[in-house]
Amino acid sequence: MATSMIGGMITSGVDATQICVFDPSAARMQDLRTQFGLRCCEDNNALIRSCDVVVIAIKPQVMSSVLTPLAASFNAKRPLLISVVAGIRADSIDGWLAQRHAIVRVMPNTPALIGAGASGLYSTELVSAAQRQQAEQLLNTVGLTFWVDNESDIDAVTALSGSGPAYFMLFIESLVNAAVKAGLNPDTALSLAVQTAEGSAKLIKSSSDSLPALIDKVTSPGGTTEQAMQQFRTHGLDKLVATAFDAAHRRATELADELG
Numbered sequence: 733m734a735t736s737m738i739g740g741m742i743t744s745g746v747d748a749t750q751i752c753v754f755d756p757s758a759a760r761m762q763d764l765r766t767q768f769g770l771r772c773c774e775d776n777n778a779l780i781r782s783c784d785v786v787v788i789a790i791k792p793q794v795m796s797s798v799l800t801p802l803a804a805s806f807n808a809k810r811p812l813l814i815s816v817v818a819g820i821r822a823d824s825i826d827g828w829l830a831q832r833h834a835i836v837r838v839m840p841n842t843p844a845l846i847g848a849g850a851s852g853l854y855s856t857e858l859v860s861a862a863q864r865q866q867a868e869q870l871l872n873t874v875g876l877t878f879w880v881d882n883e884s885d886i887d888a889v890t891a892l893s894g895s896g897p898a899y900f901m902l903f904i905e906s907l908v909n910a911a912v913k914a915g916l917n918p919d920t921a922l923s924l925a926v927q928t929a930e931g932s933a934k935l936i937k938s939s940s941d942s943l944p945a946l947i948d949k950v951t952s953p954g955g956t957t958e959q960a961m962q963q964f965r966t967h968g969l970d971k972l973v974a975t976a977f978d979a980a981h982r983r984a985t986e987l988a989d990e991l992g
Contacts, residue, residue: 733816734789736845738768740873743847754779780805785866787814792991795820799828807831812863814870816840818890819984821883822856824992834858836867839889840874842897849875850896852889854882887988891980899976904929 734753742748751770755761761772773779780786780802790798795817799806806813806829814836815825822835836859840851851871855864864879871877880886904925911921939946951957 733840733844734787735764736847736849736874737787737789737816737870738764738770740844740847741870742768744873746873752779752782776802777805780809780811783809783811785812785814785863785870787816787870789816792817792819792987795824795991796828799825803829803831806833810834812836812859812866814838814867818894819987819991821988821992822854832856832858834860834863836864837883837886838867838871839886839894840871841893841895844874847874850893851875851877852886852893853877853879854886855879884985887981887984890984891977894984895980899973900929 738751738753741751748769749771751768752773753761753764753770754773754776755764764770765772773782776798786806788795788799810833812834813825815822816838818839820837822837825835826832833856835856837854838851840849843849844851849871851874853867853871855867859867868877868879878889880889904922907925908918908921911925912918916924936943936946941949947961951961
């Protein structure tokens with residue numbers, strides 16, 4: 733995710749020399765320096781001292797052990813802190829740093845890797861309007877951004893767009909398997925399914941019609957689409973999706989409790 737954000741920033745016109753990174757792996761930092769021409773810091777304390785915006789992109793399980801030793805540096809510099817770490821709430825971050833900070837939590841998703849992400853953002857009370865704009869501009873380099881009013885909404889974003897790519901991929905996989913069983917070549921079936929998914933998404937974005945209206949336009953009375961839609965409804969697709977969403981939402985909340 734950090735690499736995607738760096739690439740997006742540079743593509744959008746940010747001077748690579750204005751970006752500083754630190755990674756425990758010297759080889760990884762050298763790769764980033766070679767790929768992007770950015771600066772590398774000797775440690776996290778040096779990075780914090782030199783930056784007005786600090787992006788934390790690490791595994792949630794190590795968040796406490798990484799942040800606690802950096803409290804003095806964060807408290808002296810007071811940068812905007814952008815966390816793309818799943819499941820770590822702002823009050824946990826403040827607790828490890830022993831002071832309240834301007835924090836923006838971000839829940840991105842994997843399409844950010846190709847600049848097509850959808851990110852939910854939440855800011856604490858100490859985040860200024862200018863800092864909100866900074867965070868939004870940074871995340872806009874890897875896709876769309878949407879602010880939520882309550883930190884708990886990040887858990888819903890996690891269940892929707894954070895986990896969502898896997899839902900659509902699973903549906904496409906099931907559709908392809910059914911087409912192959914019906915006799916289509918696997919590569920042809922995959923290409924048709926992916927193009928159909930992409931085209932449908934673009935049509936939804938470009939149309940002023942509601943989703944039910946768009947569905948009706950595809951569904952002719954007595955036709956093939958109607959038969960398929962009846963099966964989806966008979967077998968409770970809406971209920972299944974709601975159950976899956978609720979499970980992901982519940983687990984997101986549980987993880988925040990456990991990891992914080």
